Amino acid sequence: MRQDPHSTQSRRPRLGRAATALTLLGAAIGLSPAAPAPATVSAAGTASTRVFTADAQPTWQTNGTVWAVTHVAGVIYIGGSFSTVRPPGAAPGTREVARDNLAAFDARTGNLLPLSHRFASPQHTFGESKPDVSCDVDWDAQTYTCDTIYRIKASPDGSAIYVAGDFTTVDGQARSKIAAFPTANATRVNPSLDPGFVPTGVNSRVRALAVGSSAVYAGGLFTQAGGQARERVAAFDRRTGGVTAFNANADGEVIAISLSADETRLVVGGNYNTLNGVAQHALGAVSPTTGQSTAWAWRGVPRTSYITDMTADSNAVYLTANGEGTWDGRAAVDPQTGKLLWFDSCLGASWAVALHGDLLYTGSHAHNCNDTDGGFPEQATDQAEPRYYRLLAQTTRGNSTTIQYWFPSTNGGDPNIPATRSPSKLGPRAMASDGRSLWVGGQFTTVNNVPQQGLTRFTLTARSKAPSTPAAPTVQNSGQNQVTVTWRGVEDLDDPTVTYQVYRGSTLVYRGRASAKPWETSKSYSFTDRGLTAGTTVRYTVRAVDARGTAGAFSPAATATVGRSVEPAEDWSDPWSGGWNQQDPWSETDWNWGW
Known part of the structure; x- marks a missing residue:
């Protein structure tokens, strides 16, 4: 044969x-x-x-x-x-x-x-x-x-x-x-x-x-x-x-x-x-x-x-x-x-x-x-x-x-x-x-x-494929009543971009759109959570939601203890964005895409 x-x-x-x-x-x-x-x-x-x-x-x-x-x-x-x-x-x-x-x-x-x-x-x-x-x-x-x-x-x-x-x-x-x-x-x-x-x-x-x-x-x-x-x-x-x-x-x-x-x-x-x-x-x-x-x-x-x-x-x-x-x-x-x-x-x-x-x-x-x-x-x-x-x-x-x-x-x-x-x-x-x-x-x-x-x-009628689950984010205490959360990209098989959502406990504190292409998952993204109370323990999770509203699973949690600022209080106003508004969880003035 x-x-x-x-x-x-x-x-x-x-x-x-x-x-x-x-x-x-x-x-x-x-x-x-x-x-x-x-x-x-x-x-x-x-x-x-x-x-x-x-x-x-x-x-x-x-x-x-x-x-x-x-x-x-x-x-x-x-x-x-x-x-x-x-x-x-x-x-x-x-x-x-x-x-x-x-x-x-x-x-x-x-x-x-x-x-x-x-x-x-x-x-x-x-x-x-x-x-x-x-x-x-x-x-x-x-x-x-x-x-x-x-x-x-x-x-x-x-x-x-x-x-x-x-x-x-x-x-x-x-x-x-x-x-x-x-x-x-x-x-x-x-x-x-x-x-x-x-x-x-x-x-x-x-x-x-x-x-x-x-x-x-x-x-x-x-x-x-x-x-x-x-x-x-x-x-x-x-x-x-x-x-x-x-x-x-x-x-x-x-x-x-x-x-x-x-x-x-x-x-x-x-x-x-x-x-x-x-x-x-x-x-x-x-x-x-x-x-x-x-x-x-x-x-x-x-x-x-x-x-x-x-x-x-x-x-x-x-x-x-x-x-x-x-x-x-x-x-x-x-x-x-x-x-x-x-x-x-x-x-x-x-x-x-x-x-x-x-x-x-x-x-x-x-x-x-x-x-x-x-x-x-x-x-x-x-x-x-x-x-x-x-x-x-x-x-x-x-x-x-x-x-x-x-x-x-x-x-x-x-x-x-x-x-x-x-x-x-x-x-x-x-x-x-x-x-x-x-x-x-x-x-x-x-x-x-x-x-x-x-x-x-x-x-054609099924829900879109959910984005993948992010790995646990990393958190870094800057010592200024703030914590920076960093995470790696996810992949989505039928949506090229997703909305990343960062939660502190059960509170959504950030969202922003970025790539979910499988060949771009090495990219990292970060968000700085400011105005926190020193000495408190905070817990963060991240998930991705596609354009059709299909949400992926939450990442494993990462925790940090907020440090106290050693510097005088700073004016966080940003002449380009109108300033940091702690009451606005959708503000994207403090994101850093990290690529």
Whole structure:
């Protein structure tokens, strides 16, 4: 078996540390942020769609990796490599319900639905090389099976879903890597396997899927389908599963494909170097009818980058990339011409993408978006405490993109599984919007540092994510009937600034707004509490409140005994502020931001 081609070990040279480095990178690969935008779209970097809150909502979990998420008619379908699901809050191994690589949930309530089928493939023993770690591996018995579901796509009319991956049978019936299920009554019954759609002879993994009005398109590692040569791209009749006359080929793995909104182009992405025999790395387009290549202007994907996921609307095809020491952000391309509309220069492999209105959501392990509007400086390379921003939202319209202030996150994967026995631990691997919520699936076992495995969701209606809890402040007695309180910044995942509140006992004595950006928590802030009585003991706590009124927890308390002034009483009037007013707790004349 092949090694995991998506390993990110030994990746990430020192790129992106300075803006000039990323600018040079963009120029080298032909990523021009000045590409003109279509005249009909909104201004660059703006969006009319509201961003989801960063507060993850109660969601069912899986005991393995979720590789696919899609929404159809009020139902969320997930696929991957798992054998059970369990309710929100349940610990691993408890309250589990059997679901073999495929499950469905009510998009409104989040409840588990009846969909349940058995996916299987032959068992193999270890050979000279290690097995593909994305398969189900028994390391003790040295056997493995590959029956993972990698993609789920719906038909344009929503009447069926198509699932694709490694499996060879479904419920004991032969289904060569692709199967179909009707969606009617999916909230009440377990939909049966479609008996008419029976693709045959697909001789290796299907990793990519797109569904048109009359055909199902697949991409992956296969070289045959239906008894015919089909080099990593094929099309199947949507009704019967028979191979169509469509014939395109790529010389490397096809990982993502997408039909343009009008179904006149099939965009093909992956880790290949030729498409239809012509040098064209990682990205191109073909006719959905014949498979012949169509015009494609942008040839700028670096040799050490490849395309991982795609989605489309009437304006563009949006894509994500994984780069080995180079570009691995997001881009928008015109599917008719292959013209680049915009890109971002973030560093940190991206593997999942979904549209919600005119916002693009992605899953990645971004750690440097310094050269993208709304982004952040290097957070991992050479950092004492590396941090990755695994979920991002950004604008889609115009000739540039702006990252929105929305930074919930997950971990990369189960820390108890060695890296050599797991696909690269990148966290999110799939996502979809149902119009009310964003559903995210992947390898993660925590969301916002709270245990949650395999699946989570974010909504528009939940309260905003509360700011983090400040560390205990420090207090310093100045010996002049006053105490100075100093505290470190907090982080808020969906508000860039917060109001810091300082309490003396139960009395609010100060408030002021300042940064709550996670990459600015090293900043310190201070407030001097004056006019106190010497010899008394005072107790201070600090908390942060976001712009929507969601308050974080109070810090641990710090105490001090007020000293007596040894100087004559001073006139505290300030000609610039009108003077210190001890009765006004909102006065900010004595704050010191300390940066």
